[in-house]
Amino acid sequence: MEFATVNLRIPGPIPVPEDILAEMAHPMINHRGPEFKDMLFRITDGVKQVFETKGDVYTMTASGTGAMEATVVNTLSPGDKVLCVTVGSFGDRYGEIAERYGAEVTRLAFEWGEAADADRVREAVKQAKYKAVLVTHNETSTGVQNDLGALAKAIRSESDALILVDGVSSVASVPVRTDAWDLDVVATASQKGWMLPPGLAFVSFSKRAWKAHASSTMPRYYFDLSQYQHYFEIGQPPFTPGLSVYFALDKALKQLLDEGLGAVYERHASVAANVRRQVKALGLALFPVEAAASDTVTAVRVPEGVDGVKLLSAMRERGVVLAGGHEKLKGKIIRIG
Numbered sequence: 001m002e003f004a005t006v007n008l009r010i011p012g013p014i015p016v017p018e019d020i021l022a023e024m025a026h027p028m029i030n031h032r033g034p035e036f037k038d039m040l041f042r043i044t045d046g047v048k049q050v051f052e053t054k055g056d057v058y059t060m061t062a063s064g065t066g067a068m069e070a071t072v073v074n075t076l077s078p079g080d081k082v083l084c085v086t087v088g089s090f091g092d093r094y095g096e097i098a099e100r101y102g103a104e105v106t107r108l109a110f111e112w113g114e115a116a117d118a119d120r121v122r123e124a125v126k127q128a129k130y131k132a133v134l135v136t137h138n139e140t141s142t143g144v145q146n147d148l149g150a151l152a153k154a155i156r157s158e159s160d161a162l163i164l165v166d167g168v169s170s171v172a173s174v175p176v177r178t179d180a181w182d183l184d185v186v187a188t189a190s191q192k193g194w195m196l197p198p199g200l201a202f203v204s205f206s207k208r209a210w211k212a213h214a215s216s217t218m219p220r221y222y223f224d225l226s227q228y229q230h231y232f233e234i235g236q237p238p239f240t241p242g243l244s245v246y247f248a249l250d251k252a253l254k255q256l257l258d259e260g261l262g263a264v265y266e267r268h269a270s271v272a273a274n275v276r277r278q279v280k281a282l283g284l285a286l287f288p289v290e291a292a293a294s295d296t297v298t299a300v301r302v303p304e305g306v307d308g309v310k311l312l313s314a315m316r317e318r319g320v321v322l323a324g325g326h327e328k329l330k331g332k333i334i335r336i337g
């Protein structure tokens with residue numbers, strides 16, 4: 001099938017640089033052989049640098065939602081009290097996953113377009129004893145970037161709850177200081193900040209998370225991190241991995257680390273600031289409050305009287321693919337990755 005060349009500007013999948021994409025053509029190897037072992041160790045070392053952690057990080061063949069599910073089922077038990085801090089549809093999804101596995105979820109929801117308020121989060125964890133707090137770092141549905149460091153600090157000031165993070169659209173694009181912020185489990189996926197096609201997911205796992213894992217009774221099989229840990233010791237994945245994306249990851253990581261994470265973060269911040277400037281110069285308004293605007297996805301209000309769905313298809317016909325709004329924002333915003 002032939003696709004017309006388009007300028008893909010959705011939050012993810014992102015356009016993959018050609019040299020990274022070319023790595024996907026690498027012939028298959030034995031995933032239980034020595035080449036994979038070398039690659040797995042090298043990649044895990046690089047992924048840990050991106051997460052800024054000395055703790056464990058596992059790579060799974062899954063999408064971001066799979067990684068989010070892994071954060072929940074590896075640490076919690078049915079009946080556990082969980083606080084879900086949500087500022088949009090991915091935050092809501094996080095709470096749903098925990099609920100589906102039997103957790104007792106309390107939602108602390110903020111207006112769409114606003115960031116989570118650290119004082120209200122602190123108050124909530126003071127009011128009740130939670131086993132875990134679920135937080136979205138960058139809410140892709142509204143273009144809002146939470147101040148994750150401040151939220152984690154607020155939680156830690158009142159509670160020793162596990163901090164589980166959806167970092168799907170933040171890790172590798174904006175700073176995520178897993179150890180310094182004392183985050184227990186951070187989930188992310190290849191098709192957003194990593195310059196990769198979809199297919200791989202990454203999950204960090206702290207000592208506190210392993211302690212919780214030992215007594216956690218939620219059902220799990222494919223996402224059971226003790227299997228990933230056990231197999232990692234012999235340099236293997238528990239199951240057949242998406243090898244092609246691994247080859248690409250090997251290259252992408254080298255580029256990210258050669259550029260330097262500080263430079264990568266600055267590049268995203270300056271590109272995003274420029275997008276916001278240009279949007280405003282066109283006379284359009286940002287959807288989120290500007291102080292909370294994301295550096296990985298810019299959400300723009302569709303002007304009154306304009307059909308946002310038609311706008312997107314008109315742009316697509318002209319070769320530019322942007323994303324629309326989720327749920328109640330459908331037709332009301334456009335999002336630029």
Ligand SMILES: *Cc1c(COP(=O)(O)O)cnc(C)c1O
Nearest residue numbers: 063064065090138140168169189
């Ligand atoms: C993209 C995204 C997800 C979902 O990832 P999938 O790979 O589609 O499962 C979850 N959370 C956030 C914040 C995202 O941006």
